[in-house]
Amino acid sequence: xxxxxxxxxxxxxELGEFALIDHLTKQFGIQQKTTLKGIGDxxxxxxxxxxxxVISTDLLIEGVHFxxxxxxxxxxxxxxxxVNLSDIYAMxxxxxxxxxxxxxxxxxxxxxxxxxxxxxxxxSKIYNVDVVGGDTSSSTSGLIISVxxxxxxxxxxEVYRDGAKPNDLLVVTGDxxxxxxxxxxxxxxxxxxxxxxxxxxxxxxYTYIIERQLKPEARKDVIQLFKDLEVKPTSxxxxxxxxSSEIIHLCKASNTGCDLYESKIPLDPQVISTCEEFxxxxxxxxxNGGEDYELLFTISQDDFPKxxxxxxFSVIGYMKEASAGINLVxxxxxxIPLKAQxxxxxxx
Numbered sequence: 001x002x003x004x005x006x007x008x009x010x011x012x013x014e015l016g017e018f019a020l021i022d023h024l025t026k027q028f029g030i031q032q033k034t035t036l037k038g039i040g041d042x043x044x045x046x047x048x049x050x051x052x053x054v055i056s057t058d059l060l061i062e063g064v065h066f067x068x069x070x071x072x073x074x075x076x077x078x079x080x081x082x083v084n085l086s087d088i089y090a091m092x093x094x095x096x097x098x099x100x101x102x103x104x105x106x107x108x109x110x111x112x113x114x115x116x117x118x119x120x121x122x123x124s125k126i127y128n129v130d131v132v133g134g135d136t137s138s139s140t141s142g143l144i145i146s147v148x149x150x151x152x153x154x155x156x157x158e159v160y161r162d163g164a165k166p167n168d169l170l171v172v173t174g175d176x177x178x179x180x181x182x183x184x185x186x187x188x189x190x191x192x193x194x195x196x197x198x199x200x201x202x203x204x205x206y207t208y209i210i211e212r213q214l215k216p217e218a219r220k221d222v223i224q225l226f227k228d229l230e231v232k233p234t235s236x237x238x239x240x241x242x243x244s245s246e247i248i249h250l251c252k253a254s255n256t257g258c259d260l261y262e263s264k265i266p267l268d269p270q271v272i273s274t275c276e277e278f279x280x281x282x283x284x285x286x287x288n289g290g291e292d293y294e295l296l297f298t299i300s301q302d303d304f305p306k307x308x309x310x311x312x313f314s315v316i317g318y319m320k321e322a323s324a325g326i327n328l329v330x331x332x333x334x335x336i337p338l339k340a341q342x343x344x345x346x347x348x
């Protein structure tokens with residue numbers, strides 16, 4: 001794509017911190033009855049009555065979590081909200097509010113931040129959450145985004161990681177590995193562009209996996225589906241760091257073992273074909289890729305008839321006694337100890 005070199009650029013210094021906050025947040029209204037006071041005071045005021053409050057926060061750092069050479073700022077704003085809402089839904093809760101804080105260097109004009117906040121506003125509208133505050137600061141190392149998400153859940157409906165029992169079924173929503181393969185396509189096209197800046201990216205055959213990387217969705221629909229089906233998971237976690245890591249988290253928290261069946265892992269055909277193109281094993285991608293933001297959960301076998309015909313769910317294994325270990329059962333029916341090889345912070 002050819003960049004328009006004549007775009008308007010308004011230096012942030014022309015506004016100052018408080019005028020910048022007013023400018024960027026004027027599009028945020030109040031949608032939730034639990035929001036008594038949003039942006040514009042020293043703190044937001046929320047009233048959750050007798051429900052439990054759920055809070056999660058996440059940090060996205062340029063050069064670590066995203067690359068602006070192929071991540072549009074509007075998509076980044078959208079994704080920054082989504083990754084936090086996913087944590088709320090993983091508690092079987094409904095997301096209600098978010099706060100957004102940014103640290104930004106002087107290479108970003110006002111128009112860039114407007115684009116970022118358009119994505120934030122779109123996510124908040126689609127997922128019916130209120131943006132109720134945040135902070136801005138300068139940065140010497142690019143763009144940093146911190147989002148805190150709040151939600152509510154009625155007592156006894158919250159789901160933790162530690163509730164799985166031996167013989168529970170292990171279930172995942174959607175499909176896995178697409179976000180990672182979308183990233184591989186984007187990184188490949190970036191390298192091609194470095195060699196030949198006149199080249200146009202070839203992305204038409206990879207629409208689904210690129211969207212899963214640049215504009216993921218959180219599974220709010222599944223929380224409503226649990227309610228409609230009268231199913232309460234015994235444990236749950238979102239798939240942000242790779243399927244293997246999340247299974248190990250559930251097993252350790254619940255003090256159980258697990259058998260995960262390779263043949264049951266849901267993969268989109270575009271993931272399979274792209275893995276073949278890159279000569280990468282699709283199971284390895286599903287286990288370790290991360291950023292899928294699907295929900296991984298366990299249910300009692302008594303609840304299996306309620307979900308068995310639903311296309312949103314794939315039963316991929318079952319929980320065992322801790323002494324049995326955490327294993328991948330391959331298509332050849334051999335057992336391999338499952339290891340966490342997904343996203344790791346602070347690697348050398």
